[in-house]
Amino acid sequence: MSAPDATETTRRVAAHLHRRARWRWPEIVFWLAVLAVIFALPSRDAIINEALIAGLFALSLDLILGLTGIVSLGHAAFLGLGAYSAAVLASNGFADPLLGLALGAAVAAIVGFVTAPLLLRGGDLTRLMVTLGVSLMLGELANRNGWLTGGADGLNFSIAPLLGLFPIGFTGQRNAALYSFAVLFILFATARRLATSPFGLSLAAIRENRLRAGALGVGASRRIVAIYTVAAAYAGAAGALLAQTTQIVSLDLFDFHRSADVMLMLIIGGAGYLYGGLIGAAAFIVLRDVISAATPEYWEFWIGLALVILVLAGRERIASAPRRLIALVAPRATRRGVA
Amino acid sequence: MLTILLDGVAYGMLLFVLSSGLSVTLGLMNFINLAHGAFAMIGGYATALLMNRAGVPFLATLPAAFVIPAILGVVLERTLYRRLYGASPLDQVLFSIGLVLMAMPIAAYLIGDEPQQVHLPTWLSGRIELGGVGIGVYRLFIIVVCGAIAAALQMFLIKTRFGAQLRASVDDARVAQGLGINVDRIFAIVFAVGSGLAGLGGALSADVVGGIDPSFPVKFLVTFLIVVTIGGANGIIGALIGSLLLGVLDVAGKYYAPSIGAFIIYGVMVVTLIVRPQGLFARGDTP
Numbered sequence: 001m002s003a004p005d006a007t008e009t010t011r012r013v014a015a016h017l018h019r020r021a022r023w024r025w026p027e028i029v030f031w032l033a034v035l036a037v038i039f040a041l042p043s044r045d046a047i048i049n050e051a052l053i054a055g056l057f058a059l060s061l062d063l064i065l066g067l068t069g070i071v072s073l074g075h076a077a078f079l080g081l082g083a084y085s086a087a088v089l090a091s092n093g094f095a096d097p098l099l100g101l102a103l104g105a106a107v108a109a110i111v112g113f114v115t116a117p118l119l120l121r122g123g124d125l126t127r128l129m130v131t132l133g134v135s136l137m138l139g140e141l142a143n144r145n146g147w148l149t150g151g152a153d154g155l156n157f158s159i160a161p162l163l164g165l166f167p168i169g170f171t172g173q174r175n176a177a178l179y180s181f182a183v184l185f186i187l188f189a190t191a192r193r194l195a196t197s198p199f200g201l202s203l204a205a206i207r208e209n210r211l212r213a214g215a216l217g218v219g220a221s222r223r224i225v226a227i228y229t230v231a232a233a234y235a236g237a238a239g240a241l242l243a244q245t246t247q248i249v250s251l252d253l254f255d256f257h258r259s260a261d262v263m264l265m266l267i268i269g270g271a272g273y274l275y276g277g278l279i280g281a282a283a284f285i286v287l288r289d290v291i292s293a294a295t296p297e298y299w300e301f302w303i304g305l306a307l308v309i310l311v312l313a314g315r316e317r318i319a320s321a322p323r324r325l326i327a328l329v330a331p332r333a334t335r336r337g338v339a
Numbered sequence: 340m341l342t343i344l345l346d347g348v349a350y351g352m353l354l355f356v357l358s359s360g361l362s363v364t365l366g367l368m369n370f371i372n373l374a375h376g377a378f379a380m381i382g383g384y385a386t387a388l389l390m391n392r393a394g395v396p397f398l399a400t401l402p403a404a405f406v407i408p409a410i411l412g413v414v415l416e417r418t419l420y421r422r423l424y425g426a427s428p429l430d431q432v433l434f435s436i437g438l439v440l441m442a443m444p445i446a447a448y449l450i451g452d453e454p455q456q457v458h459l460p461t462w463l464s465g466r467i468e469l470g471g472v473g474i475g476v477y478r479l480f481i482i483v484v485c486g487a488i489a490a491a492l493q494m495f496l497i498k499t500r501f502g503a504q505l506r507a508s509v510d511d512a513r514v515a516q517g518l519g520i521n522v523d524r525i526f527a528i529v530f531a532v533g534s535g536l537a538g539l540g541g542a543l544s545a546d547v548v549g550g551i552d553p554s555f556p557v558k559f560l561v562t563f564l565i566v567v568t569i570g571g572a573n574g575i576i577g578a579l580i581g582s583l584l585l586g587v588l589d590v591a592g593k594y595y596a597p598s599i600g601a602f603i604i605y606g607v608m609v610v611t612l613i614v615r616p617q618g619l620f621a622r623g624d625t626p
Contacts, residue, residue, distance in 0.1 A: 071429050118613060124428035125371060129568050130612050136561060137605040144602075256557065260436050267433060298448060304440025311434040312422060 013201070021196040030275070031185065038177050045173035051285040052180040053241045058265040058277030059184075059191060060234030065263075066271030067195055068227050069207030070119060073128045074135030076258035078108040078232040082239025084142060084149055087249040091157035097168060100159070101183065101240045108236020109229050111138075116228040120221050132256070139254030154250030168245055176245040183241060184278075187234055192274055194230070203227055264307060342473055343594050344587060349478035351586020352485035353547065355579050357540030357559065358566040359492065360533020362578040365567055366509050370424060371431045374438035375537055375563055376556030378408040380446060382538020383551035387455035397460050404542035405535040412534025416527050424526075439556045446553040454550030457542070481543055488536070493575045505529065565608045 038048055057079055064070040082104030089100045118130045142149045149155065161167045168176040194200050205213040206220045214220060243249045252258070261284065269280025291299040361375040382404035389395040389403060415438075423431050463477045496502035508515040508522045516522045545551050548558075562585075570581025585604055592603035 065429075071432075073432065118609070122612065125365075126612055128371070128428065128432060129564055130609060132561070132564065133605050133609045133612070137602065137609065140602055140605065256561070260440075263433065263436075298444040300440045301444035304437040304442075304444075307433050307437030307440065308419070311426075311430050311437065312419070 013198075017196055017198065017201065021193065027275075035181065038174070038181060042174060045177045047285060047289055049173065049177040049180050049245055050242075051282045052177065052184050053238050053245070054262070054265060054281035054285055055278040056180070056184045056187060056241065057235055057238040057262050058269070058281045059188060059274060060231045060238060060277075061262050061266050062271055062274055062277045063191060063194075063231040063234065064228055065266060066273070066276065067200065067207065068203045068224060070224060070228065071124050071127050072131040072259070073256075073263070074131035074133070074259050075231075075235055075262055076254055076256070077131070077135035077138045078112060078235030079239040079242070079258060079262075080135075080138060080142065080253035081108045081111055082236030083243035083249045083253050084155075084239075085236070086240035086243045087155045087157055088148060090159050090244070091155055095157075095159050097159055097179065097244050098163075100244055101237055104240025104243070105233040105237040108239065109233035112232020112236075113225065113229040116225040117221075119224060119228060132259070135254055135256070135259060139251060142254060143251055149249075149251075152251060154248060156248050159244050159247055180241050180245060183237060187237060188274065188278075191234070195274060199223070199226075264303065267310060268306075343591055345474045345482070346478060347587030347590035348583060349475075349481045349586070350547070350590055351583035352482050352489070353540060353544050354562065354566050354586055355582035356485045356488055356536055357544065358537075358563045358582065359489075359575065359578050360530075360536045361563050362567045362570060363509075363529055363575075364533050370420065371428055371435065372420070373432060373435035373560055373564075374442065374556065375435075375533075376559045377439055377442035378412055378534040378537040379541030379544075379559065380442065380551060380553075380555040381408045381411060381541070382535075383457075383541035383545045383555065384446065384450060384455060385538065386542035387457050387545055387551050388450070390457060391455065397457070397463070401539060401542055405539045408538030408541075409531040409535030413527055413531040416530040420530065421523075421526070439560070442556060443553045450553075452553060454552040455545070456550045457545035459546055477546060481547075484543065488539075489575065489579050496575060501525075501528075562604075565604055568608050569611050 034052075038045070041048065057075070060078070061072065061075050064072060085107040086100035086104040089103050094100070115130075115134050118134070119127050122130075143151060145151075146153075159168060161172075168179050195203075202213070202218045202223055205216070205218050206223060210220050239253065242253075265280035265284045266277050267280065268283050269276035269278065271277075288299060288303075291302050357379055358375070360378075361372060364370050364372055364375075385404045385407045386397070386400040389400040390397060419434075423434055426434075459477055463480055464475075466473050466475050467479070496506060504515070504520045505525055507518070508520060508525050512522050541551065541555070548555075566578065566581050566585055568581075569585060570577040570579070585607070588603050588607060596603075
C-alpha cells in the first residue's frame with residue numbers, strides 16, 4: 001500500500017470514528033427518560049435502582065461479549081468481588097460510598113487482570129468453563145473465609161451518606177437510585193468513548209475474525225486482557241453499588257444464576273451496541289417483578305421459555321429489533337450503528 | 340484409607356454414568372448440553388416416585404429410569420436440539436440453560452420442592468468387610484453396576500459396527516456422512532442413550548446425594564462440566580478416568596482437608612484447562 005493511500009485510509013477511519021462518537025438525540029432522550037422515571041415513580045425507587053445496577057452489570061458483560069466476542073459464564077465473580085470488597089470495607093468502619101465503589105472496582109479489576117490470560121487459549125467452550133470455574137472458586141473462597149465475609153450468613157453493614165450529605169440506604173431510596181444512575185451514566189459514557197475509539201475498533205476486528213485481525217497487526221492477547229480488566233472493574237462497580245444500596249451481601253452474589261441472568265439480560269436487549277444491556281436489564285427486572293407477583297415460585301419457567309424461544313427464533317434477528325426501531329425513528333442516527 | 344478410596348471410586352463411577360452421555364454428545368455433536376442434569380433428575384424422579392407411590396421394587400424401577408429420559412431425550416433431540424447443531428456455543432448454552440430453567444419449576448410444580456428419597460432395599464444397605472476393608476454394600480453395588488456399564492459401552496464402541504460408525508462420526512462428521520454413514524440417526528441414538536444413562540445415574544445417585552429435588556440439574560451441572568473438562572470430550576475411557584479421578588479427589592479432599600472442600604475439584608478443573616484445554620485424556624485436537 002502506498003503512503004498517500006494509508007494516509008487517506010487513516011483520515012477516513014478517523015472521520016468515521018468521530019462521526020460515531022457524536023451523541024445522537026435518541027440517546028439523549030433515552031437518558032433523560034431514565035432520569036424522568038426515577039423522579040416520576042418515587043414508590044418504585046428500589047426496583048429502579050436494581051434495574052440500573054443490573055444495567056451496569058450487563059453493560060460490563062457487553063464490553064467483553066458484545067464488543068470483543070469473548071463468552072463468559074462466570075461474570076458474577078466480579079459482581080461478588082466488588083460487592084464483598086465494598087461490604088468488608090464498610091463493615092470495618094470505612095463507610096464512605098465512593099471509597100467502597102473505588103475499592104470494589106479496583107479489586108475486581110485486579111482479579112480480572114490476573115485471570116484474563118486464562119481466556120486466551122482454547123475455544124468458546126474452554127472460555128465458558130474457565131470463567132464458570134473461576135466464579136465458583138471465588139464463591140467457595142467467600143464461603144470458607146467466614147471471618148472476613150460472614151460465610152453463609154453474609155454481611156450486614158451501614159453506609160455513610162454520599163458525599164457526607166445524602167443518605168443512600170433504606171432511608172434514601174431516591175438518593176440510592178440517583179447515585180446508581182450517576183455511576184451508570186459516567187461509566188456508560190466512558191464505555192461509549194472506548195467503543196468508538198481506535199481501540200474499540202480493534203476489539204471489533206478481534207470479534208469478527210481474530211486470525212485476520214492478527215494478520216493486520218492487531219494482536220488479540222493484550223487487547224483481550226485489557227478489555228476484560230475494564231469489564232471486571234465495571235462489574236465490580238455494579239457489585240459495590242448493589243452492596244451499598246441494599247446494605248447487605250450474601251454468597252448468592254457469586255451464584256451461577258447471576259451469571260446466567262446477566263447473560264439473558266444482554267441477550268434480550270441485544271449485544272454489541274452498549275444500550276442492549278441497559279434495555280435488557282430493565283426489561284428483565286420489570287418482567288421478573290410482574291411474573292413473580294403473579295406466580296412467585298415459577299417465574300424461572302417463563303425466563304427459561306423466553307430463552308428457548310429467543311434462541312430458536314434467531315437471537316440476532318430479535319436483538320436487532322430495537323435498533324431497527326430506532327433506525328425507523330431516526331434514520332441518520334443508526335446508519336452505522338450507534339456504537 | 341482404602342475405604343475412602345473405594346468410596347471415591349464409587350462416587351467416580353456414578354459421575355461417569357451421569358456424565359458419559361454428556362461427553363459423547365459434546366464430542367460427537369460439539370453440543371454443549373447444559374440441560375443434561377435435567378435428564379438425570381427425571382431418571383431419579385422415575386425411580387423415587389415408582390418406589391414411593393407405586394411400591395415398585397428398587398431394581399425394577401431402574402429400567403424405567405433409563406427408558407423415560409431416553410424417550411424424552413430423543414423427542415427433544417428430534418424437535419429442538421437438532422436445530423442448534425451448527426449454532427454458536429453461546430446459543431447452545433443459552434438454549435440449554437433455558438431448558439434447565441424450565442425443567443426445575445415444572446418438577447417443583449408437579450412433584451414438589453421437598454427431596455424425594457429413594458429407600459434402598461435391605462440387601463443393599465449396611466456394610467460388609469472385604470479383606471479387612473469396610474465398604475457400604477450400596478457403594479459396592481454402584482461400582483459393580485457402573486463398571487459393567489462402562490465395560491459394555493467400551494465393548495460396544497470397539498466391537499460393533501455401530502460403534503465404529505459412531506467413532507468415525509466423532510472424528511469427522513462430514514467425512515463420515517460422505518462415506519454413507521447416517522450421522523443424523525447416530526446423533527439421535529447417542530442422544531437417547533446418553534440421556535438414558537444420565538437418568539440411570541440420577542436414579543442410582545438418589546441415595547448418595549440425599550434424595551432428588553428440583554434443584555438437581557443445577558447442583559450437578561458444574562460437576563458434569565468438570566468431569567467433561569478433565570476427561571476430554573472424546574471417549575468413554577477419558578470420561579471414565581476423569582470421573583474416577585474427580586470422585587476420589589473429591590471424597591478424599593472432603594475427608595482429609597475439609598477446610599478447602601470444593602476447591603480441589605475446581606482447582607483441578609482450572610489447572611486442566613490451562614495446561615490442556617482439550618482435556619487430560621483427549622487426543623491432540625482442540626475442542
